[in-house]
Amino acid sequence: MKFAITSKGDQKSNILMHRIRTYLLDFDLKYDEDQPDIVISIGGDGTLLYAFHRYSSRLDKTAFVGIHTGHLGFYADWVPDEIEKLVIAIAKTPYQVVEYPLLEVIIRYQHAGKESRFLALNESTVKSIEGTLVMDVEIRGQQFERFRGDGLCVSTPSGSTAYNKALGGAIIHPSISAIQVAEMASINNKVFRTIGSPLILPSHHTCMLKPVKRFDFQVTIDHLTHLHKDVKSIQFRVPEEKIRFARFRPFPFWKRVHDSFISD
Template sequence: MKIAIVKNNTEESTNVARKLREMLAKENIEITTSQPNIIISVGGDGTLLSAFHRYAHLLDKVRFIGVHTGHLGFYTDWRQYNLEELVDSLVNDNGEYIQYPLLDIEIIYKNKQKNKHFLALNESIVKFTDGTLVGDVYIKEEYFERFRGDGLCISTPTGSTGYNKSIGGAVLHPRLEALQLTEIASLNNRIFRTLSSPMVIAPDEWIKIEPIDTSCFTLTIDQLASSETDVDYIKFQIAKERIRFAQYQHTHFWDRVEDAFLGAKFNNEN
């Protein structure tokens, strides 16, 4: 077994990562940055997103584990106080995993520039750089609406609890292989009209956005941002690839939601 450790720069994460390396070394488990079998993220969800993008080219060969040192983590099942259990699970690893869908993003350009392709774990957001985004929205090649507003967010089920939720999107269970399209401050009046509601798209369908003004707009892929010009359209669909998490200790999704947004268990104890 080969393990890669990705951490953020906080003192707590640095200490946890050092302790984890020492414990793994005692078990003769190799730590590497090249061709790992398991990737351990030490930090929060942002750190795990960074690890995902760093090793996205190895998704069919790797599993992820999140060690949580921040305030909130949807992808992190372990804490520094149960590192011994984690190392014991790695020693007795049997290859089990749970997998979640990803978002496939393809940018098609007008000027025959080479098209771009990305994967996102959480979401992708389209925003005009300066002013209102105006774009035609297609669902599986069928014209749906002309959107005017601050932007559009396309999220995965696991990403539905992030930015998507903050702008009024629904929370989807990650076993639902569906995309969600959520508007950001849409412009609606007697002249301009959009659906003004989140849309859940079936796994065999896709979303296509054709920006009307292609001078410059921003496309985010998780925490990464790219300025784009001369774009014909952007296509979003469920990716063929999946992200896999080692299933040693995996918190039930709705327990995560309850703990993150309601804090019911904590409040009941106090």
């Protein structure tokens, strides 16, 4: 088996990275940063997001496992005191693959028929460069509403506990193949009106945003921020690709939600 390791970069994470690499090499596993079968993320959810984007071109071949060296993360199964147990599991135990749905973002431009495609593990947000964001929102090719407000957030089920939750969105179990659209400070009065509630769209539905006046937008893909000019449309849907996690023991989603937001 070939493995790679990504580290948060702090001293604690780097020490663990070197220990795990040494242990796995002793078990005759091969270190391969280009084509790993398994990627070990050491740090927090941000470190795993970085690993996901680094290996997004080989999601069907690479599985991820996380070790959190700070606060409890949603994508990190293991703690530093368990690394010997994890190393033995990786070296000796066939792992279960758990797949989570992702978000596909396709941005099309006004000229030359160009488009950009991105995959997000958590969410994508759209904001105006200046002033109010005004977008026509289409669902399944039909006009749904004209949104006016600070911005829109489209999240995956596993990302529903992140920025989406802060916006009042629902928490969705990752076994449900869907995307969620949440509003950021929408304008609702006698003149302008939006739905005012998060929308949960199944995998066979597409959400399309079309600019009304301005055409330059700030678009985030997880932790990455991009400025896009002369935008014709921004399309969101559930893609065929999924992220694969290597599970060596149960890691119930609702327990993670409880431990992260309710437990003392």
